[in-house]
Amino acid sequence: MTETPNPHIIDADTLTGEMRPIRRVVVALGSNLGESFSNLQGAVDALADTPDVWVTGVSPVYETEPIDCPPDSPKFLNAIVLIDTTLAANRLLDRALAIEDAYDRDRSHGINAPRTLDVDLIVVGDRRSDTDALKLPHPQAHERAFVLQPWLDLEPDAQIPDLGAVSVLLDKVGTEGLARRDDLVLEYDE
Template identity: 70%
Template sequence: MTETPNPHIVDADTLTGEMRPIRRAVLSLGSNLGDRLASLQGAVEAIADTPDVWVTAASPVYETTPVNCPPGSDNFLNAVLLIDTTLAANRLMDRALAIEDAFDRERSEVPNSPRTLDVDLIVVGDRRSNDDHLRLPHPRAAERAFVLKPWFDVEPDAVLPERGPIAELLADLGTDGLVHRDDLSLDVG
């Protein structure tokens, strides 16, 4: 893993005096089982309640056709959160997994099986990781309109490291299978 945090933005840990950089992170949320909107809103609240994490924006909510899911899978609700955090990427990943577990996420050997909640780290600053536990930037984000479109809505000039501007990636990919649900929204507090 490598990172080059912005040396001009730091946060002092009040207990140790340790200086930790504040990084922008992008999290993708999804649900296609149970009360999908309640699961997404619960994830927003759990993330916002995490020490050293500040939610700065939530995208509009999209209903999306399942991608590479088992036959008969229900549509997803998807959204993206922008956060600022001083947490290390692996600690943020652990928190994302704990939030999924709190919403009764059942893990299956079947890829992309239905789930009550999915919280994916897309980028964490300019961190790079290719560990089994943590892959950054998310290896399939550039192929997923349900990540790119909501992200574009809240940060249109964003760049997916190693892949390019999300506006260009989204233009190439298209938005088939996505429906903006203007009747649904997430409250960030």
């Protein structure tokens, strides 16, 4: 993943003529409340409708056991979306939070509570961030099979900056509690 422009997309700022770098972004989606599959599809559609964002890939959907959630929490549906964008990481974070809010994400019950929709930035190009609002790469991504497996499905040579190959990280974590749902296919315009 680099900060170099995608040779197939030219994006000059219309006011200044200045080129903005196009970054490859990995976005993780998850839902275990409400119409989970519809929520994931809505998130894919909302990302695709975002100006200066191009969806380039959507993983298979996986059903996963809840991790660090309250007892009796429903299973999650998870997927990965690959995008190319010229937006800054903080603007992408704002968009992710707005998409969650559109699906009535309730943050009052803690970070691992059941949720209608979770939209997490995993990597944004090779950007690093360690602020309260934004940590990049995502600090738990390398420990989560529900992130690693669908990402690996899309990019067999994927890497998490500073942590290594997704395939190696997935081997360490294992895939217990992960079930691919080929009956659920997220759509996007290619």
